[in-house]
Amino acid sequence: MTFIGALAAAFPARAQSVDPAVGERLAKSECAACHAIDADAKARSPDPKAPRFAEVANMVSTTELSLKVFLRSSHKNMPNIMLSPEEIDSLAAYILGLKKK
Numbered sequence: 001m002t003f004i005g006a007l008a009a010a011f012p013a014r015a016q017s018v019d020p021a022v023g024e025r026l027a028k029s030e031c032a033a034c035h036a037i038d039a040d041a042k043a044r045s046p047d048p049k050a051p052r053f054a055e056v057a058n059m060v061s062t063t064e065l066s067l068k069v070f071l072r073s074s075h076k077n078m079p080n081i082m083l084s085p086e087e088i089d090s091l092a093a094y095i096l097g098l099k100k101k
């Protein structure tokens with residue numbers, strides 16, 4: 001195994017960087033059971049209590065930091081979804097990308 005290969009195997013999360021497309025894929029697999037995850041303003045969340053991500057993106061209280069803090073802490077209504085820091089950053093980038101220009 002090459003040195004780089006060994007490093008990538010030892011630190012799998014490090015091989016990934018912040019990427020809104022990765023965030024979108026994670027949102028589809030981990031979050032879409034409860035949240036409407038795309039920019040469609042008419043979409044309804046499968047769980048009526050879960051805000052649409054487009055709605056979250058447009059709340060004045062939402063910032064990159066608030067999303068990252070939220071996604072790092074556990075949430076009483078959300079199962080404990082284990083996300084790496086890179087996954088959290090990618091999800092935050094994806095959600096913020098839904099904000100109306």
Ligand code: HEC
Nearest residue numbers: 027030031033034047049050051056070077078079081091
């Ligand atoms: C089992 C259902 C469920 C899943 C799965 C789920 N959520 Fe949620 N989420 C909720 C509910 C319900 C709320 C609103 C109620 C609350 O805030 O307690 C919420 C609220 C939120 C909020 C709003 C926080 C705020 O500032 O009000 C964000 C952001 C969020 N979820 C992100 C995510 C992300 C990202 C994922 C996937 C990694 C995810 N959720 C998966 C049910 C879920």
